[in-house]
Amino acid sequence: MTQVKPRRMTPPEAYDLRRTVRGLMVPGGDPCAAIADGSFRWAARTPDGPGTLALRREAGELVAEAWGPGAGWLLDRADAVAGLCDDVTGFRELAAAHPLLDRLARDHRGIRYPATGLLFPHVLRAVLEQKVTGREAHHAYRAIVRHFGEPAPGPVPLLLPPDPAAVAATPYWTFHPFGVEQRRTQALLRAAAVAAAIQRCADSAAATARLVSLPGIGPWTAAEVVRMAFGDADAVSVGDFHIPNTVAWALAGEPRGTDERMLELLEPYRGHRGRVCDLLAAGGVVAPKFGPRMPIRSFARF
Template identity: 35%
Template sequence: MPTSLDAERCYRAVASRDARFDGWFFTAVRTTGIYCRPSCPARTPAAANVSFFGTAAGAQAAGFRACRRCRPDAVPGSPEWDVRADVVARAMRLIADSEVERAGVPGLAARLGYSERQVHRLLVGELGVGPLAVARAQRAQTARVLIETTDLPMADVAFAAGFASVRQFNDTVREVFACTPSELRRRRSGGETGAPGWLTLRLAARAPFDAAEVLLFLGLHAVPGLEEWDGTTFSRVLDLPGGPGVVRLSPAPDGGAAVTARLLLTDLRDLRAAVPRCRRLLDLDADPAAVDDVLGADPALAPLVAAAPGRRVPASPDAPETAVRAVLGQQVSVAGARTLTARVVTLAGTPLAEPVGTLTHAFPRPEALAAADLSTVGLTGARSRTLTGLAAALAEGRVALDPGCDRDAAVRDLLALPGIGPWTAALVAMRGLGDPDVWLPGDLALRRSLAGLGSSDADAARRWRPWRSYAVLHLWALAAPHLFTRHPAPAPADRSAS
């Protein structure tokens, strides 16, 4: 068992079937050879018969198979990897983004700036398994989802899940789920498999979770050509390794803490990259209980937290996109930012082979934006130079904004670029890199809300750690209620909602 897990605390969570711990750890029962999520409805095993693992990969490597009743591989991801900034957390974020499938362990180590041996040693020391085992567990999870929710041929499932061969796929499914892929498909519940060409997945979150609020926030910032909002479903183009893909996100039909994702991919192998990007976009791996416990204990924020429990921080599938949109949104309204961004997308974005509804382009890659003539976009000369300089820095690797980057280093590198100040760099850290503890210095909407609460920037910077990003969303909701489901009253837009 990893040393970071407290066996007594874990067992208490299992005995009470506490769903808040789903994804934080997994319970392996030695008498049955099965591992479960903490909230599994099966009879609670005796404490002497269980072991605890921080990852499904660790339980699988120890010889346990996934419980068919609680489906432990279908839980939200551990919020620990988003909160932490150390090498292990950075590695886990990159593995989730399919870096091992794209570049192998050597590529993963290179992105982290460590040797392969060091990366392996660090992961084994904390998780009990190395990066290959973690990636294998995630491939198995992807395979199960595709087997149970699509009618794809098994060879296509193996290909999409990232397996090198059908034989490897068959062996892994049998080992992890104790049945063949065909048997797993026969046991599925028979739900919707989606329109031809589209993959339909259920993306789980921890309760409480208001999917409609998160999707509304994203929808009201939708950029024409790149994103679309119909009042219920938020759609957008994803820039994926195998080519542009489209995702449609809507609240789960059963009203549970989940989102239904419908994906149209150029290359099925991109599913492994698309799912974590959608999860980041919606902040699905957050731990709302931990956030609300801290923020709700503050008298100033308590009423806001009580009115909107589990509020998430809507983000972006790619931090470089966030950085560009943050520069375009400086000192302009939400509508103005959408207009400028749409022009940039049309100018330098990757066009879809065929439009999907009103969606026509993926967001421009840095190298394309660096080479683009921005004179027709409508930017000031200074803003145009900032945008070109940012794109060049991203394309040349002088600024790294990938899921496994060092967040502090990324902020420092952004601040070193002309035209990028503390507010812009902080917004990129919060909504691009998923840092849960970011304050936006000088934000106009925050100042307005803080004044109404009798507080100040300096107070907030001290009082609401380590969840200041979530405090920002509560204060934005107070200042701009039209952007949030629970507050329908209109309010003027400003740069703080970019």
């Protein structure tokens, strides 16, 4: 089992490892990641091969360990994965102009943006989350990971995220029993077929342009991907069912908002617009609810 020397890093004041990396994990149990005994374990397919990264707090430091052929690559990026490269310069000053944001920025200052540097695992999750409930999407994600089922290196039993080449070579009807209809499956297969080109994108803007050029992938999906892959704190999930209402309610006292109104209200926070949206979510801010919830459907029985 390949393992390299651990890396020790100094996190910022009030840094919260668990809440920072939580966005890298699918709720309800992620076959590719786990938090146990204060350690975060994350399996990945790196450019150097498969690997598993572990992050833990120890005597004021953040310690990174890694296993597998991709161990060196993961340790080199451990600070970014842990959110230590997230640049929050100027945000507290921007947030101070709004009482709610000022409070939330102080209360949740320990949360930072991870930047994994790997795109396809986030594409997989974001495509599955299109236009369905989180419960449906997360069930499909777990089923797909287990279907491809390759064990990750390291002492903890995790699975690697699916190989894009294997996904691209899989007939679309294979995904049907996992609760994924043809539209989302075809979007996923298209992305898997060009995953290598997407991975070569140098920054968030280039990746966004490449992603939205694919049928079935729009601004919402692209923003969900680049927020985690590049740690893009400005990425706004345009087209979300809830976020425009939340932003309009929190920043202007308006119970309903459009994408256009949301972007207008977020403009003063450019550079951190996505961070504002995530702070509102972390603070439990929601707009008044009207109407029924989205039903949970099962495509597998059709």
